[in-house]
Amino acid sequence: xxxxxxxxxxxxxxxxxxxxxxxxxxxxxxxxxxxxxxxxxxxxxxxxxxxxxxxxxxxxxxxxxxxxxxxxxxxxxxxxxxxxxxxxxxxxxxxxxxxxxxxxxxxxxxxxxxxxxxxxxxxxxxxxxxxxxxxxxxxxxxxxxxxxxxxxxxxxxxxxxxxxxxxxxxxxxxxxxxxxxxxxxxxxxxxxxxxxxxxxxxxxxxxxxxxxxxxxxxxxxxxxxxxxxxxxxxxxxxxxxxxxxxxxxxxxxxxxxxxxxxxxxxxxxxxxxxxxxxxxxxxxxxxxxxxxxxxxxxxxxxxxxxxxxxxxxxxxxxxxxxxxxxxxxxxxxxxxxxxxxxxxxxxxxxxxxxxxxxxxxxxxxxxxxxxxxxxxxxxxxxxxxxxxxxxxxxxxxxxxxxxxxxxxxxxxxxxxxxxxxxxxxxxxxxxxxxxxxxxxxxxxxxxxxxxxxxxxxxxxxxxxxxxxxxxxxxxxxxxxxxxxxxxxxxxxxxxxxxxxxxxxxxxxxxxxxxxxxxxxxxxxxxxxxxxxxxxxxxxxxxxxxxxxxxxxxxxxxxxxxxxxxxxxxxxxxxxxxxxxxxxxxxxxx
Numbered sequence: 028x029x030x031x032x033x034x035x036x037x038x039x040x041x042x043x044x045x046x047x048x049x050x051x052x053x054x055x056x057x058x059x060x061x062x063x064x065x066x067x068x069x070x071x072x073x074x075x076x077x078x079x080x081x082x083x084x085x086x087x088x089x090x091x092x093x094x095x096x097x098x099x100x101x102x103x104x105x106x107x108x109x110x111x112x113x114x115x116x117x118x119x120x121x122x123x124x125x126x127x128x129x130x131x132x133x134x135x136x137x138x139x140x141x142x143x144x145x146x147x148x149x150x151x152x153x154x155x156x157x158x159x160x161x162x163x164x165x166x167x168x169x170x171x172x173x174x175x176x177x178x179x180x181x182x183x184x185x186x187x188x189x190x191x192x193x194x195x196x197x198x199x200x201x202x203x204x205x206x207x208x209x210x211x212x213x214x215x216x217x218x219x220x221x222x223x224x225x226x227x228x229x230x231x232x233x234x235x236x237x238x239x240x241x242x243x244x245x246x247x248x249x250x251x252x253x254x255x256x257x258x259x260x261x262x263x264x265x266x267x268x269x270x271x272x273x274x275x276x277x278x279x280x281x282x283x284x285x286x287x288x289x290x291x292x293x294x295x296x297x298x299x300x301x302x303x304x305x306x307x308x309x310x311x312x313x314x315x316x317x318x319x320x321x322x323x324x325x326x327x328x329x330x331x332x333x334x335x336x337x338x339x340x341x342x343x344x345x346x347x348x349x350x351x352x353x354x355x356x357x358x359x360x361x362x363x364x365x366x367x368x369x370x371x372x373x374x375x376x377x378x379x380x381x382x383x384x385x386x387x388x389x390x391x392x393x394x395x396x397x398x399x400x401x402x403x404x405x406x407x408x409x410x411x412x413x414x415x416x417x418x419x420x421x422x423x424x425x426x427x428x429x430x431x432x433x434x435x436x437x438x439x440x441x442x443x444x445x446x447x448x449x450x451x452x453x454x455x456x457x458x459x460x461x462x463x464x465x466x467x468x469x470x471x472x473x474x475x476x477x478x479x480x481x482x483x484x485x486x487x488x489x490x491x492x493x494x495x496x497x498x499x500x501x502x503x504x505x506x507x508x509x510x511x512x513x514x515x516x517x518x519x520x521x522x523x524x525x526x527x528x529x530x531x532x533x534x535x536x537x538x539x540x541x542x543x544x545x546x547x548x549x550x551x552x553x554x555x556x557x558x559x560x561x562x563x564x565x566x567x568x569x570x571x572x573x574x575x576x577x578x579x580x581x582x583x584x585x586x587x588x589x590x591x592x593x594x595x596x597x598x599x600x601x602x603x604x605x606x607x608x609x610x611x612x613x614x615x616x
Contacts, residue, residue: 483512
């Protein structure tokens with residue numbers, strides 16, 4: 028795996044969750060620092076792009092809410108602005124995927140041929156191509172607008188006669204003459220009479236050289252303004268000429284006042300802001316620290332300036348900070364990953380810092396570090412990670428199927444239990460609530476729905492119910508479902524978190540006990556009724572033998588005793604057989 032360490036923020040416009048997960052796997056395999064945002068429809072993507080910036084956009088052509096693919100591409104390109112767009116297409120869209128290049132997309136990729144290296148390479152190449160393209164566009168605009176759309180008035184004058192050859196829009200706005208009027212004039216028409224000799228002397232003495240002069244010009248409405256003129260000899264359409272830049276001094280003074288006000292405002296932001304602003308050199312020596320040092324570190328700025336900034340950084344973090352500072356030799360600005368600094372009371376606070384190399388700026392002459400305290404955020408992030416880890420451990424440890432149902436959007440998420448318990452593979456699992464409903468046994472479905480409606484209506488928090496749920500092989504399992512309902516402030520249901528426990532073995536065990544009890548009752552009835560008949564006859568015959576010795580047909584009597592004994596023995600054998608073979612229940616007396 029090739030690890031790329033700079034961060035990327037990518038928007039994936041893909042309605043198919045499986046394709047999105049595949050893209051996510053490919054990108055995380057090739058890139059270490061990446062943040063993906065998914066939009067499952069064009070409307071969702073449009074909302075996301077209103078408030079977020081991305082490095083790249085991956086666009087699937089088969090979105091559910093966009094019928095015309097060409098319109099879709101054009102609208103996404105419009106929303107993307109200067110962000111590269113890469114189209115993901117299936118085989119059926121291959122030809123159109125090629126045609127979309129003419130609409131301005133950076134690349135198109137076939138989903139069936141997609142792999143991590145190809146996707147990563149396409150993204151990086153598209154970003155670089157877009158950068159070059161944007162630079163070319165900007166360069167072209169810059170040089171094209173340098174003259175025509177300069178905020179400062181510009182003239183092109185004939186070198187010898189000083190007639191106007193061209194003027195920009197700012198000149199027409201400043202002086203009040205139209206372009207056509209200017210082209211019929213000479214620059215001397217703007218000079219104030221009293222200053223004409225001075226300007227003529229300057230022009231003649233530096234006829235073919237650069238010069239700068241301060242003078243007064245008269246506008247079309249008669250107003251006299253003070254200007255500074257900077258003039259250079261050039262070749263204009265094959266003619267010797269001069270291009271002159273006009274600077275209105277009045278506007279300059281207004282700008283200086285505005286700049287002074289801006290500086291005061293910036294100073295107030297630095298002095299009273301919550302961010303810690305410092306100026307340091309490459310060795311960590313401080314030359315400035317804002318008053319926020321007291322709030323962040325518990326140290327006033329005078330004391331902080333006596334310390335080396337590197338000495339305040341945690342020993343486990345110092346290398347990454349020094350490395351980032353060193354990279355400013357080649358980079359203008361760097362965001363340093365969060366690190367720890369020691370406060371006045373020897374506590375460690377987490378901060379994140381953006382450092383900018385302004386060593387060449389004489390007003391700064393150093394590295395500007397803008398830092399903010401993110402300790403609370405780091406602590407919350409750790410708690411969240413620990414909570415997620417505990418959840419994942421519990422989810423893996425339990426054999427239950429955990430469900431998360433989004434009531435508002437009718438979306439259901441499952442843990443691995445849906446596969447392990449019921450045998451469904453990921454491709455078979457639906458995310459709509461109707462998929463789950465369809466798997467509930469028909470005899471249980473209405474009861475489950477009724478119970479759920481009652482929970483919603485009565486705004487209860489918990490639901491416990493038993494039902495049968497169909498497995499992938501068509502068989503049913505008995506389920507004990509315990510669910511917890513999450514609600515909004517008004518008590519309306521938002522999400523339902525549930526645990527589906529397989530109680531099929533418990534049900535079978537209970538059924539076995541019930542059958543066993545039924546057999547015991549049947550045996551008991553047999554003992555109390557069927558057995559007593561032959562036993563009573565035997566007892567009666569024995570009584571005759573004992574108390575009536577004069578009975579003549581004793582042999583016949585003994586035969587009856589023997590017959591009754593055989594009958595009793597047969598009944599006892601059947602009882603024994605019933606205990607061993609519960610399926611046989613045909614009793615005969």
